[in-house]
Amino acid sequence: METDRDVLDLNGVQTRGTGFQATAGLTGLGLPAVDVQWLEGAGDGARFRGQRVLSRDLDMPLDIVGQDRDHLRRLISRLARAMATECSLVLVDEAGVRWSTPVHRVGGGEISLGGGERDLQTVITFRAPDPFFTASTVSVQRVGGDTSAAPFLSSLVTLPVAASQAIGDIQLDNIGDVDSYPVWEVHGPGRDLTVTSPVGEHLRWTGALKAGERLIVDTRSGTVRDGTGANRYALLAPAPRFWTVPPGTSTASVTFLDTTDQSAVVCSWRPRRWVVI
Incomplete structure (x- = not known):
């Protein structure tokens, strides 16, 4: 206690x-x-x-x-x-x-x-x-980043990567037995982020980030803020769906345009359970 x-x-x-x-x-x-x-x-x-x-x-x-x-x-x-x-x-x-x-x-x-x-x-x-x-542990999946240092996706090492956009599937492994709320941390440069759930729900942010800028989308609280704490919610596309990560293994998709090797999209969540024994 x-x-x-x-x-x-x-x-x-x-x-x-x-x-x-x-x-x-x-x-x-x-x-x-x-x-x-x-x-x-x-x-x-x-x-x-x-x-x-x-x-x-x-x-x-x-x-x-x-x-x-x-x-x-x-x-x-x-x-x-x-x-x-x-x-x-x-x-x-x-x-x-x-x-x-x-x-x-x-x-x-x-x-x-x-x-x-x-x-x-x-x-x-x-x-x-x-x-x-x-x-207490946080599950993390990363899209993008410096591909010379690490694969674009650790679970999909053969996924082709275009120089100007990060597009691909991301595997979500939720060890809990109920849905978990992801936090999306986006590192610029880049624009027009779309993350699509395993069942086709879309969450799209239409703004742009410069190199070194950061965006944080917390689906549990329904907030969208940049690295300074400023509210960037208004740049969401109409009818945003703050979707959750289902239990087990599933696949979501991510698109982020006009990126460089410094751009990245990081998805993290804390698994939840009904019962712990």
Whole structure:
């Protein structure tokens, strides 16, 4: 459990003999609930219109063990301070990848101190407004750049490259099990960027970048800014689609005109999962 000011190791009792220990019985790590929309017509049944994933609640049993009664009180105080603000629940999978989701305490935490005791058990209820766990690692794919130093596309080394334009397919490997939001970082010179999703959705920016200039398109926040932070959203083509990277392996396409060997388009994203075990 991490906050801006502290990190609580929830495996501390097992590794050091004192501290905090998440015990068996943690609930809420399964698939989160969904709100499904249906279109009810005059005929039989209904038609599916879409869904949104709801926030999830987690009940976490904790065993708190101190060196003595005074140390136990200090551990309780530390836990209370951490739970007073938003914190992050962090899980580490077998490959060593950290997956986290922000949580808020919404209940639980009842304790009972007995005479001379140096440990106690409690259950804390958290609510995760973002129901997905996001990876700490960033997946990156690059289009363009100095082709004398590296292939134009590491996964498509035979792709022909024209001197004045970066055009080609880019392989997207999303290790998560839900869609992830890409961030597009474009390095000039070049103009008229178009990135097309695996299912044909288009996101086009009609502006131009000089050598050394940079453009950042964040699809999650829906923002388009240059390297100085200035808003360049107005140069998007009509009806932009801030598409997402689907789970698994898929192929998108990128076009960027009037480029040089210094031009590049970099796509990065943090994979997300419903469940981490």
